[in-house]
Amino acid sequence: MTEELLIRIAKGEQPAFDQLFRDTNATLLAYATSLMAGDRSGAEDVVDEAFIAIWRGAAGYAGSGSAMGWIRRIVRNKAVDELRRIRERPVFDGSYDVAAANLEDTEPKPDQASETKSVSRLLKAALALLNVDQREAIWLCYYEEKSVAEIAEIIGCPVNTVKTRLFYARKALAQSGLLCASTLVN
Numbered sequence: 001m002t003e004e005l006l007i008r009i010a011k012g013e014q015p016a017f018d019q020l021f022r023d024t025n026a027t028l029l030a031y032a033t034s035l036m037a038g039d040r041s042g043a044e045d046v047v048d049e050a051f052i053a054i055w056r057g058a059a060g061y062a063g064s065g066s067a068m069g070w071i072r073r074i075v076r077n078k079a080v081d082e083l084r085r086i087r088e089r090p091v092f093d094g095s096y097d098v099a100a101a102n103l104e105d106t107e108p109k110p111d112q113a114s115e116t117k118s119v120s121r122l123l124k125a126a127l128a129l130l131n132v133d134q135r136e137a138i139w140l141c142y143y144e145e146k147s148v149a150e151i152a153e154i155i156g157c158p159v160n161t162v163k164t165r166l167f168y169a170r171k172a173l174a175q176s177g178l179l180c181a182s183t184l185v186n
Helices: 001-011 016-036 042-058 068-087 097-101 114-128 133-144 148-155 159-176
Strands: none
Touching: 001 042, 001 068, 016 042, 016 068, 016 133, 016 159, 042 068, 068 133, 068 148, 114 133, 114 159, 133 148, 133 159, 148 159
16 A cells, blocks of 8 residues: 555655555654654654655655555654754763653643653653664564564664664663663563
């Protein structure tokens, strides 16, 4: 389906582009937000830039690999470019409150239990400690429930590289003290 939409977009069909946006925007926004360490505003900009690149470059999709993987790579590249541009690497001084206060709360229901919000903020603060490669691997593994092979295809790297990124990300999260090691078992 996504591949067909890309072919139609390459021909300049606006309705196909609109459909692709409706079908993938929420997923890509969540993905970009994870790459941007919880910066939803920055992630929205990244996704917007990615959709512009998709519109302009849909003819560049060669059909090898999944169409969604090709789109994810565009989003990832835009996120990495943005992170480099602003040289944003969250600073963690050991204080959970400082790190959590700088992260946007994207919970849809403000009246949810405080425990749920606390866990969400804690997880965001923990993910902010990771580099973009590790955050991406963790996001795809735990939030999108992708296999290591699927993650390797999406990211465009060997399976062993994905395993290494997951290992070091879990290790960093466990050492941070923000998450207990038992929650990181895959």
